Amino acid sequence: MAHKIVFDRTGGADVLRIAEIATPVPGAEEVRILVRAIGINRAEVNFRAGTHGQPAGFPAQLGFEAAGQVDALGANVSGFEIGDAVSIVPSFTPSQYGMYGDSVLAPARAVVKHPAHLSWIEAAGTWMSFGTAWTGLIHHADTQSGDVVLINAATSSVGLAAIQVARRAGALPIALTRRADKALALLAAGAEHVVVTTEQDTVKELSRLTKELGARVVFDAVGGPAFADLMTSAAVGGILVIYGVLSGEMSALPAIQAIRKGLTIRGIAASALDNDATLASLKAYVLSGLEANTLQPNVSKTFPFADMASAHRHVESNKHFGKVVVTV
Numbered sequence: 001m002a003h004k005i006v007f008d009r010t011g012g013a014d015v016l017r018i019a020e021i022a023t024p025v026p027g028a029e030e031v032r033i034l035v036r037a038i039g040i041n042r043a044e045v046n047f048r049a050g051t052h053g054q055p056a057g058f059p060a061q062l063g064f065e066a067a068g069q070v071d072a073l074g075a076n077v078s079g080f081e082i083g084d085a086v087s088i089v090p091s092f093t094p095s096q097y098g099m100y101g102d103s104v105l106a107p108a109r110a111v112v113k114h115p116a117h118l119s120w121i122e123a124a125g126t127w128m129s130f131g132t133a134w135t136g137l138i139h140h141a142d143t144q145s146g147d148v149v150l151i152n153a154a155t156s157s158v159g160l161a162a163i164q165v166a167r168r169a170g171a172l173p174i175a176l177t178r179r180a181d182k183a184l185a186l187l188a189a190g191a192e193h194v195v196v197t198t199e200q201d202t203v204k205e206l207s208r209l210t211k212e213l214g215a216r217v218v219f220d221a222v223g224g225p226a227f228a229d230l231m232t233s234a235a236v237g238g239i240l241v242i243y244g245v246l247s248g249e250m251s252a253l254p255a256i257q258a259i260r261k262g263l264t265i266r267g268i269a270a271s272a273l274d275n276d277a278t279l280a281s282l283k284a285y286v287l288s289g290l291e292a293n294t295l296q297p298n299v300s301k302t303f304p305f306a307d308m309a310s311a312h313r314h315v316e317s318n319k320h321f322g323k324v325v326v327t328v
């Protein structure tokens with residue numbers, strides 16, 4: 001038998017329950033994984049709460065990323081052996097696969113052998129963060145040495161990964177947070193400058209920090225009315241990559257900024273990574289960064305599998321700094 005965390009209606013974290021299921025049998029292109037750790041993402045919390053925008057079919061499963069050992073292989077799968085230590089690159093939707101379990105199926109294309117020096121917890125906290133940062137900053141924005149990269153919600157797990165990805169490209173990451181008490185930790189995490197949006201005039205401060213040139217790349221998970229400030233703070237020919245809507249409000253879009261500066265606005269979704277060549281580039285980038293230690297997973301706190309609800313509540317509290325991981 002196996003166990004999976006599911007929910008039968010959207011709502012608070014207590015809608016999550018552990019279901020006993022038959023041990024899943026992999027299809028031809030699938031791998032079964034004995035899960036050791038699960039990375040928790042804000043999107044899953046919103047999906048459970050019913051605020052994600054995508055309806056859930058019930059009982060609904062969750063989970064984009066996990067690390068564990070291969071324990072069964074589909075007929076057409078090659079390159080893996082039973083017992084291999086692997087992790088999952090988010091590249092599917094919750095209606096297809098859910099990693100919140102002790103024995104789960106994953107599409108073979110999403111499975112990767114991670115470096116031996118990573119713990120299960122670090123491996124489970126790697127791919128959503130670095131995958132999203134790579135897709136936005138490298139794949140779409142082509143971040144280069146010397147670029148100024150403006151990172152909103154920089155204390156998020158993706159934001160912290162984006163700081164490392166920007167640094168690896170030789171760019172200068174400027175971090176935005178609402179909380180002054182997180183500023184020092186952001187500098188320690190690699191930010192060149194920190195702007196506290198609740199205390200400083202964001203546009204004025206970013207103009208000062210960029211010597212009025214603005215940021216060539218903007219990486220935003222917040223949206224809402226303050227998106228106008230990010231467009232105002234973008235450089236001529238700049239690109240704004242949108243990957244989340246944490247504000248929950250409609251984004252303001254001052255078209256005149258886009259027209260005058262020739263801005264590009266690009267939305268991304270890691271789960272929509274369905275091109276195998278792009279997925280291979282992402283894996284190669286992250287694996288080489290992990291090997292060289294230029295990319296380091298940032299785990300904030302762990303919870304046991306039986307207490308998944310507390311892990312979700314912790315993410316909702318915004319007290320974390322980096323990735324929340326559940327151990328199995």
Ligand SMILES: NC(=O)c1ccc[n+]([C@@H]2O[C@H](COP(=O)([O-])OP(=O)(O)OC[C@H]3O[C@@H](n4cnc5c(N)ncnc54)[C@H](OP(=O)(O)O)[C@@H]3O)[C@@H](O)[C@H]2O)c1
Pocket residue numbers: 040041042043044128132153154155156157158159176177178179182221222242243244245246247248268269270271315318319320322323
């Ligand atoms: N498109 C994709 O492929 C993709 C992939 C991964 C994640 N996401 C999205 O990216 C976002 C971040 O995910 P995550 O798991 O990395 O988040 P997270 O670790 O839970 O971090 C969220 C951080 O964002 C900030 N924040 C929260 N609500 C905010 C608000 N209303 N306004 C401004 N800042 C706010 C807080 O930082 P401060 O307290 O420091 O301000 C908080 O610590 C989520 O919206 C998630 O759904 C999208």
